[in-house]
Amino acid sequence: MKDEANSVTALFRSAPRFAAALGLTLLSSFAAFGTAQAVEIKEITSPGGIKAYLVEDYTNPLVAVNFAFKGAGASADAEGKEGTANLLTGLLDEGAGDIESRQFQEKIDDLGIGLSFDASSDNFTGSFRTIVENEDEAFDLLRLALNNPRFDKEPLERIRGQILTGILANENDPGELLGKAWRQTVFPGHPYSRPPEGTKETLAAVSREDLQRFRDKGFARDNLVVGVVGAIDEGELGKELDRVFGALPAKADLPVVPDIGPATGKTEAVALDVPQTMIRFTMPGVDRKDKDFFAAYLTNHIFGGGTFTSRLFQEVREKRGLAYNVGSYLSSYDHSAILSVSTATRADKAQETIGIIKTEMKRLAEQGPSEEELAKAKAFVKGSYAVQNLDSSSSIASTLVGLQLDDLGRDYIDERQKLIDAVTLDDVKRMAKTLLSVEPTVVTVGPSGA
Numbered sequence: 001m002k003d004e005a006n007s008v009t010a011l012f013r014s015a016p017r018f019a020a021a022l023g024l025t026l027l028s029s030f031a032a033f034g035t036a037q038a039v040e041i042k043e044i045t046s047p048g049g050i051k052a053y054l055v056e057d058y059t060n061p062l063v064a065v066n067f068a069f070k071g072a073g074a075s076a077d078a079e080g081k082e083g084t085a086n087l088l089t090g091l092l093d094e095g096a097g098d099i100e101s102r103q104f105q106e107k108i109d110d111l112g113i114g115l116s117f118d119a120s121s122d123n124f125t126g127s128f129r130t131i132v133e134n135e136d137e138a139f140d141l142l143r144l145a146l147n148n149p150r151f152d153k154e155p156l157e158r159i160r161g162q163i164l165t166g167i168l169a170n171e172n173d174p175g176e177l178l179g180k181a182w183r184q185t186v187f188p189g190h191p192y193s194r195p196p197e198g199t200k201e202t203l204a205a206v207s208r209e210d211l212q213r214f215r216d217k218g219f220a221r222d223n224l225v226v227g228v229v230g231a232i233d234e235g236e237l238g239k240e241l242d243r244v245f246g247a248l249p250a251k252a253d254l255p256v257v258p259d260i261g262p263a264t265g266k267t268e269a270v271a272l273d274v275p276q277t278m279i280r281f282t283m284p285g286v287d288r289k290d291k292d293f294f295a296a297y298l299t300n301h302i303f304g305g306g307t308f309t310s311r312l313f314q315e316v317r318e319k320r321g322l323a324y325n326v327g328s329y330l331s332s333y334d335h336s337a338i339l340s341v342s343t344a345t346r347a348d349k350a351q352e353t354i355g356i357i358k359t360e361m362k363r364l365a366e367q368g369p370s371e372e373e374l375a376k377a378k379a380f381v382k383g384s385y386a387v388q389n390l391d392s393s394s395s396i397a398s399t400l401v402g403l404q405l406d407d408l409g410r411d412y413i414d415e416r417q418k419l420i421d422a423v424t425l426d427d428v429k430r431m432a433k434t435l436l437s438v439e440p441t442v443v444t445v446g447p448s449g450a
């Protein structure tokens with residue numbers, strides 16, 4: 001869920017040709033989606049037993065499908081083969097069945113299909129869009145991509161080369177160095193500590209057989225989640241679900257990933273001769289299913305999640321001009337939950353900025369927020385949901401998938417405002433003390449001694 005759990009990686013990439021047409025679709029019919037009962041979310045089951053959330057809309061002759069294979073993300077990469085899931089995302093539309101790469105890409109372009117794949121730490125995700133006129137052929141291409149990818153040598157080495165170029169280009173990038181140091185410091189020895197794109201060595205070690213094995217074990221019906229929006233009814237969708245996903249194995253065979261709490265109280269400084277120092281704080285967060293999640297979410301909004309109104313923004317940027325931007329966010333993984341603060345400042349102001357952030361943590365933990373701060377946070381968090389999650393067919397389909405991944409239920413959108421309204425000032429004060437009294441782990445990238 002984009003609103004409640006900020007993801008570390010982008011969920012989807014869209015085909016350029018299709019994106020222009022898609023951007024306008026369904027906006028009018030979903031303008032009131034976040035208010036009350038504006039749209040019915042149906043839970044359907046195909047004749048073959050595949051479940052999906054469906055929102056029917058016939059404003060435009062389009063169908064948007066988002067899906068995820070839970071647990072088949074980068075954390076499922078075999079040790080020494082890191083980057084497998086990420087490499088796979090670039091190859092599923094590079095030829096499938098008896099259709100070679102160039103022909104497959106030409107068909108996607110000619111039919112105006114939007115088809116892309118991505119992998120987060122936890123999940124392998126897909127995004128598919130088609131006009132109704134081309135529905136039959138479009139769904140068949142999706143079926144082939146998921147069930148019979150070719151992994152031919154030319155596209156495999158080409159996509160591998162593109163990823164390797166990115167890895168080499170980022171070797172001295174401050175943000176990439178921060179991310180690497182952060183993962184290894186906060187999640188030591190855990191699959192979350194590994195680079196999702198892999199390294200030069202591990203990427204080179206991934207073979208065609210490794211890709212096929214990952215797909216065979218990670219893509220199954222029991223870890224599949226589907227969200228559909230557009231001009232398609234239950235009966236037709238049921239047939240397409242069986243056509244696309246019905247031949248997948250019944251059960252996934254994925255490695256067991258242990259739960260892990262983020263390391264606290266650590267300091268890691270990466271020396272790099274750049275003008276600014278990048279800073280990231282990390283503390284334990286709150287699981288998405290925790291009954292106190294919204295109390296934590298509102299606490300975070302007051303602390304640093306509210307872009308222009310948060311305490312961190314006011315203290316670090318507005319009052320002192322130490323950073324262009326500063327913010328905090330809650331992230332929920334399948335096996336961890338964190339609260340992080342990120343900013344960048346002049347190298348000679350890094351320690352001052354770190355001190356101010358710690359001071360604001362302590363002040364909010366000890367005193368809690370005011371009634372006015374809580375009221376404003378509630379108003380913003382309620383009002384921004386539709387804008388962030390329901391502004392296009394793509395984001396709505398993504399939201400339908402998120403509801404299922406987080407096990408929130410079809411009525412979540414209607415119940416969400418009630419859950420927020422039910423949070424009291426005492427709840428937020430209690431969560432502020434719980435979240436912000438912890439000694440954070442602080443990771444920096446910048447000049448040594450800064």
